[in-house]
Structure formats: C-alpha cells, structure tokens
Amino acid sequence: VHRTNFLLGQAYGADFVYDEMMVAGLGDMGKAAAEAIAKMNPLASDKGPKPGEGPSKEERENGHYDILFVGETSGGDRIDAVVTGDKDPGYGSTSKMIAQAALCLVHDVPDAKGGIWTPGAIMGAPLRQRLIDHAGMTFTAG
Structure with a gap:
C-alpha cells in the first residue's frame, strides 16, 4: 500500500x-x-x-468473504470500506483476480511502461471495474 x-x-x-x-x-x-x-x-x-x-469444489464455489477496512482522515473522521467476493478467497477469487489483471494489462493499460509496479498503481480503476464486472467482487466506501 x-x-x-x-x-x-x-x-x-x-x-x-x-x-x-x-x-x-x-x-x-x-x-x-x-x-x-x-x-x-x-x-x-x-x-x-x-x-x-485444500477446499472441495463445493467449498470453493459456496465460499465468500467480506473484508472491512477502517480508515481515519487527518481530521479524525472515520471511513469504512468493504470488499466482498462471491467465491472462496484462496481459490475461487484469486484465480479470477489474476485472470482479470492479465486482461486489464493487455486491454486497458497496454501502453504501461515496465518496471516494479503494484496492481493499484498500474491498473487502478480499470482493474477495480473488471473485478466488479467479471470476478464477483464489490467495493463500497462511506
């Protein structure tokens, strides 16, 4: 981060x-x-x-997760953000994240320069949208 x-x-x-x-x-x-x-x-x-x-196919398909992030602004206000996924986080979601990241690099940020990047820095909003549209994930903040 x-x-x-x-x-x-x-x-x-x-x-x-x-x-x-x-x-x-x-x-x-x-x-x-x-x-x-x-x-x-x-x-x-x-x-x-x-x-x-590892988990069975049924466990992978029926698994899910909700992750709560709690932040604090410099002014002391609290901000909560939630990320959810519709499959087992270790197997079901990870494979979809990797596939969407690869597609994002090829289709959404094809002119990105090489180097040591983080997914958030190189793909940011386009990857987040792909994860929402194609990987069963949600991102909410408020």
Whole structure:
C-alpha cells in the first residue's frame, strides 16, 4: 500500500499511514482466538495443506468473504470500506483476480511502461471495474 502511494505521487497523502491486523476479541476468549490464529498461519510451519489438498469444489464455489477496512482522515473522521467476493478467497477469487489483471494489462493499460509496479498503481480503476464486472467482487466506501 505504501509502494502504491509512492508510485502514484503520494496520492493518499505524504503523511499516509497503513497497518493491518485481525481482530480476535477481548479477554481470555480474545487471547485464545489470537493464539489460534497465529498457529494457523500455514507459512509459519509445515502444518498447512499439502499439494493437492485444500477446499472441495463445493467449498470453493459456496465460499465468500467480506473484508472491512477502517480508515481515519487527518481530521479524525472515520471511513469504512468493504470488499466482498462471491467465491472462496484462496481459490475461487484469486484465480479470477489474476485472470482479470492479465486482461486489464493487455486491454486497458497496454501502453504501461515496465518496471516494479503494484496492481493499484498500474491498473487502478480499470482493474477495480473488471473485478466488479467479471470476478464477483464489490467495493463500497462511506
């Protein structure tokens, strides 16, 4: 996110700050949830799915996700944004995102120069529209 801001000439502002986290709750239950989340990270151990394992076709097709982003303006106002997807995020949506990004590069930004870009900096609004039109995603803010 910081790289995109830089590539877009500080479009989000020179003082832009970004961080991310998962919310696990309060007290002992929150602590237990946070510890469980930390242990589930498949990149941190060899306990994740093996090649050929993962969700079933039914789980991929029937999965979905809603992601809430909470922002704060420099004036202290809160802004919420929600991204939703109509398939399993790890398998169903990711493949559609990759396909639409490739089509966007070819059809919507064919004159883009090479280099180290982020999807937001090189494709921005055209990719977002493709994801809405062809990948079962929604983007709302307010």
